Amino acid sequence: MNKQTRHTFYARLAELDPNPTTELNYSTxxxxxxxxxxxxxxxxxxxxxxxxxxxxxxxxxxxxxxxxxxxxxxxxxxxxxxxxxxxxxxxxxxxxxxxxxxxxxxxxxxxxxxxxxxxxxxxxxxxxxxGVPTIAVDTHIFRLGNRTGLAPGKDVRAVEDKLLKVTPAEFLLNAHHWLILHGRYVCKARKPECWRCVVNDVCDYRSKTMTPPPGR
Missing domain, CATH: 1.10.340.30 (Hypothetical protein; domain 2)
Structure with a gap:
């Protein structure tokens, strides 16, 4: 992805979920x-x-x-x-x-x-x-970084370093949450739901599934 494409990628995720956060419940x-x-x-x-x-x-x-x-x-x-x-x-x-x-x-x-x-x-x-602008790379984000072309890397640290380098500053604080939620619920490991993905047109994944299976 080039700089403009990455900005578009994050902007669309941000528009979909302006205030993302962890799904773990906590108060302190x-x-x-x-x-x-x-x-x-x-x-x-x-x-x-x-x-x-x-x-x-x-x-x-x-x-x-x-x-x-x-x-x-x-x-x-x-x-x-x-x-x-x-x-x-x-x-x-x-x-x-x-x-x-x-x-x-x-x-x-x-x-x-x-x-x-x-x-x-x-x-x-x-x-x-x-509120530190870090990105915790789990299996979802590792897959997403490589599959989409956003931040390819051979291991989680390589993907983390690349994401920190290429993510636009305005999106860096919330990038972790957008990416993990997108990987968990849309860009799934075995059957990515490309037909309802808001960034499918800027994603480099070659085997997109643009038609939902019957009954979806």
Missing amino acids: PFELLTAVLLSAQATDVGVNKATKILFPVANTPAGILALGQEGLESYINTIGLYRSKAKHLLETCRMLLELHGGEVPRDRESLEALPGVGRKTANVVLNTAF
């Missing part, structure tokens, strides 16, 4: 960090069901620690890998209390030093909780 940076930690290899819907029960009981580092391993597991055992996630979350809570006064740090280095927090999780927290 710590709740967001917790939800993102729990969301690895799990759906946002599944995480929201668990945190809907967990957060009214414990939504601070001290509150989570008070539950202990077994207590925390009892709230999140419907989520995949819940035992290891509970362990990581408890260790994260300890570090937040010991090193950051119980607050979620606002810098990448400190976030990535927390157990279970990688670059993608740090990017989500920085962008969604603190």
